[in-house]
Amino acid sequence: MYEKHLMICGATGCLSSNSGKVKEALEAELARRGIKEKYRLVMAGCVGFCEVGPIIVIYPDEVFYCRLKPGDMAELVEKHLIGGEVVERLLYTSPDVEVPGRFYDTIPFYRKQVFNVLRNSGIIDPEIIDEYIMRGGYRAFSRALKMERPQICDEVKRAGLRGRGGAGFPTGMKWEFTMIAPGEKKYVVCNADEGDPGAFMDRSILEGDPHAVIEGMLICGRAIGADEGYIYCRAEYPLAIKRLRIAIAQAEEYGLLGENILASGFNFHLNIKEGAGAFVCGEETALLASIEGKRGMPRPRPPFPAVSGLFGKPTCINNVETFANIPLILREGGVEEFASIGTESSKGTKVFALAGKIRNTGLCEVPMGITIREVIFDVGGGVQGDREFKAVQAGGPSGGCIPAELLDLPIDYDSLTKAGAIMGSGGLVVMDDRTCMVDLARYFLSFTQKESCGKCIPCREGTKRMLEILERICDGSGEPADLDTLESLAFSIKDSALCGLGQTCPNPILSTIRYFRHEYEEHINEQFCRAGVCKALFQYYIDPETCIGCTRCARVCPVSAISGEKKEVHAIDQSLCTRCGSCVEVCPKNSIQITRVRRKADVSS
């Protein structure tokens, strides 16, 4: 018997901050002491708090250790495992907690979270099906096996689940359309082609609880009458794919996948298709084309996949998170429980990936209807370095920005859409006063332009034209008419593009113009980028009041544009400065400030 269970976060985030090495060190330490057998070490799924990884949670003691290094393991074993005392030093500390947080309930990051979709992540070993089953897994599926098909669709409808992939289409309706579509052969497809920059919800779910997704797909297959499913997962997610493969093999071994499942006469086979990472393949018709072996390119709808999808057969496509919600809804009493969380139009919880200039980078699951402020400041811990919050980009390149004045907006599909953003798959990128909103729009447009499949004119050429205008504005050669042109183009493209990628790509422009028009105008009319991002539109200067002459800036400057004696005020030679920003990074006194470019006319006057 094990004395303790040590759940080491083995998700991609913690792995990249070296949790693998931490585990090795821990194993070595236990082996050295000859007590390996007493402890169970599990590379578990994501626990969300990537900012403080690697993380180990020790059960049954319920102690959350974070920011671990391989060198900490000897102490952890010595003190906690053998000595039975908590290693205070390795607990969660932060300026906003008085006492180091010992477990989830004492760490502010977790306080407002509700774990539904992430219910098992970090708690079970995702590579062992029994652990999923012990936590109630596959019970909803076996219940669904005894239900009539319309009844299953009806429960999903009543729960009010909406697609978690972005657009928020009611899942139950989609299932029903596919169920009633005529055809012997039907498919269930799971869209795991997570492509938004900074989003990693789907990856974490697949890595931490792959069976939840498989169970969701099984229930869907049963509901619509499909006997085959595909999980379209990007090849950049090797760990997710590995865990899925293990999960599928185990489910097959247990008779939960394959022929005549649980002697019900229901057959279901599951395949994994690795995508090559084109952003547009997240669009459902492009994704289907890609599975079929064609170039990942959207096609006009109708026909909708529910009628003619994969290989021309009725197909139900849902996102990873949508499927992971299904077992919760289909269990006994699940509908009511699910619908009890959230708002009138948006039920349940939503997983968000917090990124950008936020203190607590990571993954969180919150109830629908929570305000943006709560997510960013309570869960996310606010802006890094206590700088000023400027906006948050919701929904990646297809979404829009939400400014500070809308921080109290409740998070649900309709409020976000009204604000010019979208729920999207759940990426939240926080921006502070050093983010230029024009540059942000330019960045997203260059992303969509590169990812545009090139099929339809508005997306192929319209994005290029908008990008050109934005580049011009960022270079300081914008013209007053540009704003109108941009808006007019954006509206045209939004309404005329072939697929979701093209229809939503103007959102970053429209929302930044809507909320930060003054920044555009400043760029165009005053040739000034207040965020200090657009290099042609600002200058650095050293504030003589605060400069202490530490010389760090002068030493780090790659073009030797800064001069000054030790302990004396330094100065920047504007003719040499490339505005790389290295000096800003190293200045201990924040003395390097941004100012307008002094034109020749100003100098002479």
Added chain:
Amino acid sequence: MKNVSLKINGKQIFADEGTTILEAARQSGIQIPTLCYHPRLRPLGHCRLCLVEVEGLPRPITACDNPVRDGMVIETDTPLLREMRLEILTMALAVHPYEDCLTCEKGGACELQEKAYSLQSALPQQLEREAGSAAVDENPHIERDERKCIICGRCIEVCRSVVGRAVFSLAGNGINTRVIAARDGRECSLEEAGCIFCGQCVDVCPVAALLEKGRASGGREWEMKTVPGVCFECSLGCLLERRVVGDRLLKITVPREGEKAAWLCSKGKFGVREPEAERITVPLARENGNWIEIDYEEALRRTAEAFLRIKEDYGAGALAVIGDGRASNEEAYVLQKWARGVLGTNNIDLGSEPAWVEAVLAAREIAGPRAVGPTMAELQQAGAILVVGVDLAERIPVVQMAIQQAARFGRAAIVRVGPAAEDENAWVRVCLEPGPAGAAALLQAIAAALSGASGAALEEQAAAAGVSAEALRQAAELLKAERSYTVVAPSFWEAADTAAVQALLALARSAGQLSRGVRNLLMLSAASNARGILESGGTPHWLPGIRPVADAAVREEAAAVYGAPLPGKAGLERQKILAAAASGKIKGLFACGKVDPGASLRGVVFLAVQCATFDAVPEGADVVFPAPLPHEIEGAYTSAAGRIHCNYAAAKAPVKAGWETGCDLAAACGATWRFADLAALRQEAAPNCDCCASER
């Protein structure tokens, strides 16, 4: 079909269910601008110009690919839509080098130019993009200029869906998206990408990104005259349109919409524009091993003298007239009249296979003389198609295209008799390979299965044919479908004997493809105008109107018209004539068109030929008469299905027409008759040869 009612621009409209908004609007005279839409291709949705507003929908939808629904209220021309269209069009123009419009071949016929004009687009600044820097024409037929490409997707679609190939694909992303020729994802030349140069991509290209090669500065589209014609590069007989400026043939195309719309193959599209080999325009004679130019009269005199001397010395049986299957119906009539009525021999065969003649006559017997074979449109609607023979893809590509479309986009099940060709496997449902007993045994076995043979009887048939009984049953089951057709490729006739022909017809009858008035049987000869030649008397045993030469009464009747008695002695078929020419039994030979390259004519004393180009002249020719090129000929041609089409001269021939040379040769040989013009010829041929009348 259900009718739905909808409103477009306030106008009440009724349309069939399944009609697209665009089609419904056009049927009611409401124009919606389009750019990538092509009436003969599936909607592509690339250009987005055809957006319309539908009441109750949050955003405009494309009219080309959205079907009408009952009660729809549609607006096609609102200020918002106009602005949006203009915006989109401006984007398209921003990557199209419109400054080239002044010198572009497509000027006036360019669909982008037309849209720019009708929507009065502003001229945007050009966007930079990756595209080839110059036109590419590394092949003999098609010139590609990527800079002009607007990525409408038509060429990709036509190649995949119609031609059944995938030469083109999209590559790159965003503004740098390109249409490339590719094989396994790697950019390459058209040839390497598997192009068969059918030119259908050129025909559907809205701009000048794909163009017929060699028409540079020949004339703009609006200067071209359109002359309808028929292709006689194979026996299918596709209709086409020749586009000429003056006497220069610039391009060949097909009607885009309507009943006559069709697809072409490489031979039809690019067949003859400028002959590659040197053209013969004056008669030639061989003297001391050299060609010398001689008078037309002199050529006639030399030929007549030689032929009459041979007749005197060796009898009329030592003379023969052969052809390469491309003679028009009129030409065939005149040549046979000359051979029979003047030279006195039935040794005339202008090209067709004896087995094919046998099969056509037998089918005619059953179905009646007026029953015609299937059109390509009908084939595409087929429920099942039996394909017999191996060389459709190379020799009759358009039929191959129709069959693969019927299989891929229609509901046709394809059964194939012949070795499985690799690239077709995907859409051939059952492939039966003839065993050592040959095609006859196999066709018999399928016919037996169709007639309900089963058990031991079927096993026996299967064993004899060298296939499994199960395969036979399967094939028979498929062929029982409604709208079942058989297509026979030219290769079949090479080895077919009477038994094979009988088996083929028995099969067609059991499959319900052949009965009185029904002829769902397309028998394709290697000779392009085989059907017309047969009906015009151009084969040894049959007089015009398919009347037997062997019948004395028939001969009497013809003699009255020909002004001379007709020979009763049976004539030789083409292959036998060639054998006799090798052995010396045939001493005087007139060859109309190419002679098989392998044939030895060493026994021939005097060889007269009629050829358009030097490369067609056989070794040992004594006199060469010039011949017109296809687009210079006026004449009737009968397709394999039995339809007569007239080919009109698109350019004035610098030489005499084939039928004129025939008349002149007859006169030089002593005939008292002569046709003043085609009308007179057709009038005489008409009672005996209804195919020379007018278009049926």
